[in-house]
Amino acid sequence: MTPNYTLSGRYRIVRSLGEGGMANVYLAHDLILDRDVAVKLLRLDLRDDPKTIKRFQREALATTELVHPHIVSLYDVGEENGMQYLVMEYVKGMDLKNYIKENFPLPLQQVIDIMEQILSAVATAHAHNIIHRDLKPQNILIDEQGNAKITDFGIAVALSEHSMTQTNTILGSVHYLSPEQARGSMATKQSDIYSLGIILYEMLTGSVPFKGETAVSIALKHFQNAIPSVRDFDADIPQALENVVLQATAKDPRDRYITVEDMASDLLTTLSTTRAGEKRFIPADLNNDETRIMPSADIQAAIKANQDGKTQVMPRDPVAKSTEVHPKTPESKPETDDAPLPTRSWSKRHPLRRRIIIFGSIFVLLVVAVVIGLELSRPQxxxxxxxxxxxxxxxxxxxxxxxxxxxxxxxxxxxxxxxxxxxxxxxxxxxxxxxxxxxxxxxxNGAKKMSFGNYVNESYRDVRQTLKSAGFNVQERFSTSDVAEGQIISQDVVAGSTVLPTATTVTFTVSAGSRYVELKDLTGESRTDIVNYAQSNDLNVNFKRGYSSDQKAGYSYDQTPDGGNDVRAGSTITVTMSRGSQPSGQGTPENFYVKLTLPYKSLTTTATPANDVKIYLQDDNHVLGTLYRDVAIMHDTRVSLPFELSGDTKGRYRIVRNGVTISEKANITSKDATN
Structure with a gap:
């Protein structure tokens, strides 16, 4: 693929980013959305290989299902002239392998931060029952802000796809391969956890734990050799942090963390003083002395993999067995009860049997006593x-x-x-x-701030579910667009900004397509019914309030446009809600302004320096839940907010900057007016 070639009339190739065994990756520019993207193009010599095509399609399917700030986003899938390609988020930076080489040794807190991002991404994949199976530093990208993003789900597999893994078939990079994968067994979530433990080991020591001349020798070490101690490499590494590596890389999957979330929870406290003096982690299977029998299938697999002639099975000597001699003593005669021994009693004639019976009885009584004692002493x-x-x-x-x-x-x-x-x-x-x-x-210990992702062109339904589960308050507004219906067109929280999920409200502008809706008459409807109608028809609604002698309070008495008109999906309709009849003697409503300064916040993690500020008002004419004004500021900005209040009515305002509420005031009266 040459520079300046335009793929599908949209993606102009800029330069090559790298070549792999299955596909080549290029930096391209999206001419429609005016942004840089990464294009993964299936190699020409493999485009007729059904296995490679299936793997390529599997990566697209797996990545489409996963929406997470630390997973590389998939934007588009296509084919041109027999060339299959994926269009993905372009992460400007380097992979974790090179990042470790250039920045080693990494501060322990940075290791934990990067690892936590990786774990949260893998947790999302596991929540969708998707196992990556090839987790390694080369498949983890680090952007210029130090954020990690997982890529390459080419051999990922859903838990239901049992046919994907066959006995004695090894998939994945051997340096990060779990023992069960090395034996050709089915990969599980614990297999990914093992790979994560090896990645953590490499971030702490700068190298992988096992090396060898061949892939087979390295695979054998994964299920034969103990993981080297990271504290032997650096004694300043806390034992608690080494224990995370040891538990994640336990040979038996049952000794590893049950979930990735458990590993993340354990990792977060490894530098805490409360865990100082923690003992070294020892797997449960090493804490008992029982002899374990290695399954014959494992032995056969290991012997088959290690065909170097060093391990041999010596057959038992058949000659020794056949020449075994049991000498007979001619002089000895078998003693029987029929022999004439009138002067000897039975006990004297059978002293050995008598002793066996006596000692056997004593032993049985002791065993019974011990069992009864243990049963009685067993705690409830x-x-x-x-x-x-x-x-x-x-x-x-x-x-x-x-x-x-x-x-x-x-x-x-x-x-x-x-x-x-x-x-x-x-x-x-x-x-x-x-x-x-x-x-x-x-x-x-409270909520944790996180870097907000770029969700433009993604499915609103999937993004909403992901962000709400993380603690965000998610809202939507519709807009007519040629973009597919349901896709996100824009977001009011700047991508890359650091926010606190539980204190952040994000509003997405969602494509409503280009269809038209016949607007019904909404007068006499409650606010809840109007909102439900607008959402089901992809409409935006702006509420106002006013007095009406014909409509009781809480119900609408006017709308714009009128019912019966055809409006395009994504349009905004204005509905006036009744406050009831105007009280007599209330006088003329008070009109005044409240002036305040919108503070600008510098954003160093994004190329867009402007702050998105939303203003919400509540007075005689405005409802707090309806947006009054949306402004973009580049510096501290002074604004005037108009209020119209009748009688004892109190005003209110709320200021939201980049999705986070920064100012809110209630019980506003004319006394708060500023000149």
């Missing part, structure tokens, strides 16, 4: 109650009622659980354990 069991969402004090009381006590208390950032409330317990609720056991609690 109880069920762990559900304490999530409770304060720590309330959880302590509930546990005490079940004869349980609080063990370790770990604090993490959470956008879903309020400060001071329990996020989870360990063991979890409904687990049956012994009474008087200790239950570890994870308590919310």
């Amino acid at each position: 069991s109880t069920t762990v109650p559900k304490v999530t969402g409770m304060s720590q004090a309330a959880a302590t009381k509930v546990l005490a009622k079940h004869n349980l006590s609080v063990g370790k208390v770990k604090r993490i950032k959470s956008n879903r659980v309020r400060t001071g409330q329990v996020v989870k317990s360990d063991p979890g609720s409904k687990t049956i354990i012994s009474q008087h056991a200790r239950i570890n609690l994870t308590v919310s």
Whole structure:
């Protein structure tokens, strides 16, 4: 693909970004949306290979399902002259592999921050039941602001696609391959967790734990050799941080973290002083001395993989077995009960049998006594109650009622659980354990700020679900557009800005297509019914208020345009809601202005320096939930807000900058007027 070639009449190729075994990646410019994008083009020599095409299509499908600020977004999929291509978000920066090489050693806090971003992205994939299967630093991009984004879902697989993995078939990069994948077993979520542990190891030490001359020798080390200690490399690394690596890379998947969220929660507290002096993590299978039998299938797979002649199975010598001799003593005769021994008793004739019976009886009695003693001394069991969402004090009381006590208390950032409330317990609720056991609690330390993504051209429905689950308040307004219906056209929170989800309201402008709607008569309707009608028909509604002697308060008495007109989807209609009849003797409404300064906030993480500011008013003519004014500011800006208030009515305003409420005032009267 040569520079300046325009793909599908829209994407002008700028230069090559890299070549891979399946596709070549180019930097291109989207001529319609005027932005840089990355184009992944299937190699010409592979365009007739059905397996490669299936993998290419699988990447498109997997990426389309995943909407997350730390997953590279997919913008478009197409084909031109037999060439299949993907158009993806262009991340200006480098992959994590090169980032480690150029910046090693990385500060521990930076390692945790980058790893947390990666974990949150993988958690989203796992929530959609998608396993990446090829997590490695080369598939993680770091932008110029230090944010991580996962890419290349080419061999990702849904949990239901069992046919994708076959025995003795290895998929993924061998340096980051889990032991079960190295043996050709089915990849699971724990397989991704193992790869994440290897990535964390490399960020801490600058290299992978296992190296070898061949891929086979490296794969064997993954399920034979213990992970080297990161503290042997750097003694300043806390034991708690090394324990995250050890648990994530445990040989047995059952010893690893159950979920990626569990790994993230553990990782966030590794630098806390409360975990100083923590003991080294030892997998459960190493804490007992029982002998484990390696399945024959694993032995055969290992022998088949290691065909270097070093491991041999020696057959048992058949000659030794056949020449084994049992000598007979001619002089000895078998003693029987029929022999003439009239002077000897049975016990004297069978002293060995008598001893066996006596000692056997004693042994049986001892075993019975021990079993009874253990049964009597066994503590009573109880069920762990559900304490999530409770304060720590309330959880302590509930546990005490079940004869349980609080063990370790770990604090993490959470956008879903309020400060001071329990996020989870360990063991979890409904687990049956012994009474008087200790239950570890994870308590919310408040919400955490996050970098807001660029969601333009993505499905509003999917983005809304993702952001609401993260704690955002999400709103929509419609606009007529040639863009596909339901796609996001613009957003009022600047991409790349750092925001607090629980304190952020984001409004997306969503394409309503180009269809027309026959507007019905909305007079006499309640506010709720009008909003529902507008949303179901992709219309925007602007509410006003006024007095009406013909309509009771809370219901509409006027609208613009009138009912029966055809309006384009995405249009804005204005509806006036009745405040009831105007009270007698109330006098002329007061009209005044309130002046205030809109503060400008410098944005260093985006190429768009303007602040998007939305102003909401409430007075005789305006409703607080309806946008009064939308302005873009480049510096501190002075504005005047008009109010019209009758009688004892109080005014109110709210100022929202880049999606975050920065100012709000209620109970405004003419006394607040400024000249």
